[in-house]
Amino acid sequence: MKYFFRKIGLLLFALFVAMTLNFFIPRMMPGDPARELIDRMQGIPPEAMESIRIAFGLDTKDTLIVQYGKYLLNVLKGELGISLSRFPTPVRDVLKIAIPWTLGLMGFATILSFFIGTILGIGAAWSRNKRWATLTVGTFIFIRSFPYFWLGLLFIYFFGFRLQVFPIGNAYSFYVQKGGWDYFLSVLYHGFLPALTITVSSLGGWILTMRNNMINVLAEDYITVALAKGLPLRRIKNLYAAKNAMLPSITSFAMSLGFVVGGGLLTEMVFAYPGVGLMLWQAVQAKDYAMMQAIFLFISVAVLIANFLADLAILLLDPRVRDSGR
């Protein structure tokens, strides 16, 4: 129980630190949002500058500390402010549109990649002297070293542009009505290339972690004992070795689920996928503080919570942690 409360205390403290950093860091960036906007609109007369400042509420006279206090209160109330680049739409409404796309695409791809990677990793460690194992591990490690977006560009170029078998952007076709079977198929069709990009390029990491853990566990004495006892190999592989070797993988899986909320920034950019990553990129370009803060806050909260849940999962799965925590 002490372990549990300590973790909760840590979580709350980390949340506070994240919120504070989140407020101050964007304000340290150079530049003036109103000016940025004016530079983007060609030929706007300087007289209009004042109107724009008033419109965006940039004429605030509060000191930084007062602004900070207001910010903390608002966040607790769930008010994330008004998006500057999409003024006067509240940040909350904009995020509401983007989050499902990101969760769908990134969540699905991450889970898929974790499962495939882990299974391949188990196999690769078990038959580590076979040629196929070395080849699989090698190939995916090689692919993993490509940046996501580069692989995405490659896919777009070949499948979308040369062969024209897949669309090169957006989340679904404009010619289908939202809802219904056609829409669902269209979403799958449009999501295929980005999901493939993420899955293929992150597979290597899962394979490698799982394989290395598994090899370590296979060297343990109890495995030798199990082998000597003549237990079925399958049972040793799955229940004795894999189950224990998976613990570190689960922690990093939980962490990566937290990062899913942030979206694959580059993947979404490359595929013009209307998710949080694309949103973040546009917010940074437009110096949209409110939007950036909300997204960063979202990411930090999600990562912290995922971390917390991972700790809990380990507590359940690993008797060593459970016993020492008592």
Added chain:
Amino acid sequence: MKKVGVVVLLLLLVLSSLFGAEAIKRGGMLRVTPMKQGVLIQNFNPFSPNSLEVAVGCFYETLVFYNQGTGKFHPWLATAYEWSNDLKELTFTLRDGVVWNDGTPFTIQDVLFTMELGKKFPGLNIAPIWKQGLVDVVARTSNSVTFVFDRVNTTLIYRVADIFIVPRHIWKDVEDPLTWTGNLQPVGTGPFVYEAGSFTEQSFKVIKNPRYWQIAPDGKPLPYIDGIVYISTTNEQVGLRLARGEYDWAGYFVANIDEVYVQADPEHHKYWLPEGNLVYLNLNNLREPFNNYNVRYALNFALDNKEITRIMASGAVPSSPGWVKTPFLYLAKEALDKAGIEYDPDYTKELLEKEGYRLNAKGIYEKAGKALSFNLYVPTGWTDWIMGCEEIARQLKEVGIEAIVTQAAWPSPYVDDYLYYGNYEMCLGISVTGAGPYFQLEYIAHPRAWAPLGERSANYYGMRYKSEEIGRLLDSYTQEPLESKRDEIMKKALSLFLKDSPSVPLFFNPTWYEYNTKLFVGWPSEEDPYCFPSPNGMHKLPLLLKVHLR
């Protein structure tokens, strides 16, 4: 008798089918990229700085339309406008028979109401005119509206051309017109209406307004097209999607446009890059050696703008020595003919030597121990400009001037320190071309925009040059309602400006405009520049009212 009737009928049929073949074909949905990238938010409020550009022009219209492609005013919701004798009143006669797309007639009440909004809410984009001398807007007759000013400034007609009229019967109940996004089905006078329910985060549709007041030669209302599908994209993607033929009209930067876009279908994939803001070699007129007219003048012959833009490969359009955009070059023609400036680096050298400069050991001109060697500032990370500067430096080197290309962050210190306070010798400057040469000159040559070194100037478009005489001419320009007389004034002002040779114009930033002639024709082009093909404001209207199916 019966036979004759049949023959006449047949003849009529044949004639009408002949006529029909020549008539412009109607129908088709135009596929266009909205300027907003990625996730779209439904905002059709013409007063919101972040509204979708479809709101202005397609839904809401102005009293008069200023065509930047031709530099001419056109009556729009008003059939005419007239200045009073003392030039303090501007009266618009409203067009008869215009209706809002919900069927309500458009009246003077709507105009009065819209102007009143600007007075009440200083955050609206129509508010600034109330600070420029507008004191009242009244209706003296049942179909005219009069703007009353407390001072004479005939250039305010350009401001009126930016005011989008909204319907009183819808907007009178709106609490804060600036933040209102509730007009999900906008009621406007424009040629298009929003197709209900078509909005998603990445696309939406507008369809033609059957009540539109502009009638085509075939007797039916414009436009010829059935509507527009706006499909969002991103900078990263737009090139490939254009190449795949997914858009009929786009307004995005595309790198290597000839290879990526045109080559995919040379017959139909076209582009035209009209001139935007002017970028010039900013020579600080208050610092040595550019406080010397002869040195500035000599530099006019040193640079090959075509070569500079070719190296940049970013679509920038080389500028003539005339400073103004092509539609206004006629105003500068006389002065240009007199000046006779053309690329001639040897002449630069000759002029510099006449001025007492001698080449030093490093091949740089020098006078009284001072070499012509300066930092040439360029904003950090603006890659095309940086490439341009490298080429400028190379060309200057050939005439014995050393320009050291130095990057500085935009906007600070580039704008906030260098441009505003005059802390530079040489940098790239921007001349906002605005609605015409008047605004361009007012920002950079009028004494009221000027400040001595170390003091903040009124804007950052100038080179610390001022001319009392140009200032007087510009002031008299604002007192003159007649276009022909204004042109005369502008010719004088431009010739004075060019004679003083305050800096060297380089290139215009391009306005991106890609179009596809596979399905639709009637596009403005370099050969037929009937309008400025920008998706913003009212600029797009002539295009949308003219394009039609092949």
